[in-house]
Amino acid sequence: MSDPLIIAGREFGSRLFLGTAGYPNRKLMLDSIAASGTEMVTASIRRISLAGDDESLVDVIPKHVHFLPNTAGCQTAKDAVLTAELAREALETNWIKLEVIGDRELLYPDTEELVRATETLVGKGFIILPYCTDDPVVCRKLADTGAAAVMPLGAPIGSGLGICNPHLIELICARSPVPVVLDAGIGTASDAALALELGCAAVLLNTAVSKARDPVAMAKGMRAAVEAGRLARLAGRIPKLAHAEPSSPQFGLVGT
Amino acid sequence: MTHAAAEANIRVNGQDEPLITATLAALLEEKAVDTGQRGIAVAVNGAIVPRAAWPHTTLHPGDSIEIVRARQGG
Numbered sequence: 001m002s003d004p005l006i007i008a009g010r011e012f013g014s015r016l017f018l019g020t021a022g023y024p025n026r027k028l029m030l031d032s033i034a035a036s037g038t039e040m041v042t043a044s045i046r047r048i049s050l051a052g053d054d055e056s057l058v059d060v061i062p063k064h065v066h067f068l069p070n071t072a073g074c075q076t077a078k079d080a081v082l083t084a085e086l087a088r089e090a091l092e093t094n095w096i097k098l099e100v101i102g103d104r105e106l107l108y109p110d111t112e113e114l115v116r117a118t119e120t121l122v123g124k125g126f127i128i129l130p131y132c133t134d135d136p137v138v139c140r141k142l143a144d145t146g147a148a149a150v151m152p153l154g155a156p157i158g159s160g161l162g163i164c165n166p167h168l169i170e171l172i173c174a175r176s177p178v179p180v181v182l183d184a185g186i187g188t189a190s191d192a193a194l195a196l197e198l199g200c201a202a203v204l205l206n207t208a209v210s211k212a213r214d215p216v217a218m219a220k221g222m223r224a225a226v227e228a229g230r231l232a233r234l235a236g237r238i239p240k241l242a243h244a245e246p247s248s249p250q251f252g253l254v255g256t
Numbered sequence: 257m258t259h260a261a262a263e264a265n266i267r268v269n270g271q272d273e274p275l276i277t278a279t280l281a282a283l284l285e286e287k288a289v290d291t292g293q294r295g296i297a298v299a300v301n302g303a304i305v306p307r308a309a310w311p312h313t314t315l316h317p318g319d320s321i322e323i324v325r326a327r328q329g330g
Contacts, residue, residue, distance in 0.1 A: 042330055048324060056326075057328055085304045088297075088304075
């Protein structure tokens with residue numbers, strides 16, 4: 001069954017986007033990317049180490065995998081815009097995971113600055129995927145401002161708490177004019193499956209794989225979960241009932 | 257005004273230092289940045305300088321330069 005995800009005209013066979021941070025080593029990162037089947041990975045933009053100990057990320061990622069650079073750590077629209085422009089130059093892509101943080105401990109998005117940065121970057125020709133709160137109004141505003149997708153959080157970054165408010169995520173998906181990518185909070189495969197079941201177009205995760213005891217096996221698990229969640233979504237789940245509904249015929253019972 | 261403050265300084269990745277190179281390309285060479293490598297970008301005073309313009313971008317006292325690289329991230 002062909003069921004591609006399309007964001008800003010780009011087609012993805014995989015609905016899993018993977019972060020590249022925090023793996024025990026580079027080999028496990030690359031093996032996890034391969035096992036996940038992802039076609040887009042995130043990257044950060046950081047000041048170069050003038051001590052010269054940096055290793056390039058660009059040359060090791062397989063050619064068929066797109067980069068989605070982020071503006072992680074930025075706290076103002078101004079810094080995020082400059083970081084996005086540096087990312088475009090460094091990675092030769094106008095796609096950006098726009099992140100403007102309002103609280104360094106909670107890593108919670110600053111909506112005001114996020115909308116402002118989205119506005120500016122739309123004007124500069126970027127394809128913007130903003131990391132945002134799980135708020136239908138915020139998601140709507142970002143889409144109206146020109147975001148190519150919206151990426152509400154399931155739970156705080158790196159927390160692994162899963163989708164804390166599935167009802168809101170479902171509402172956002174039902175009302176969003178652009179694809180919804182569940183970003184942040186995924187802890188295990190069932191969380192990723194749930195995101196797709198709720199109507200998300202894709203999932204972006206990092207820590208759940210990179211910090212798993214066996215990252216490659218978890219990457220494989222996430223791949224299967226995203227596929228399962230998508231299939232279930234398309235199939236249409238049965239309604240929830242408050243009582244039992246027998247699945248076996250109620251006639252021809254043995255005995256009495 | 258101290259002697260140091262009167263010197264022509266630039267700011268590189270948040271660190272003040274004396275301006276001793278004429279161009280951006282010379283600065284990158286002085287910093288041993290492998291400019292042939294992909295994944296590197298430079299901004300001067302908040303404006304991106306495309307790779308092709310590095311050799312003929314002149315540095316001036318007070319310039320603020322950001323040299324960045326794509327790294328692992330989430």
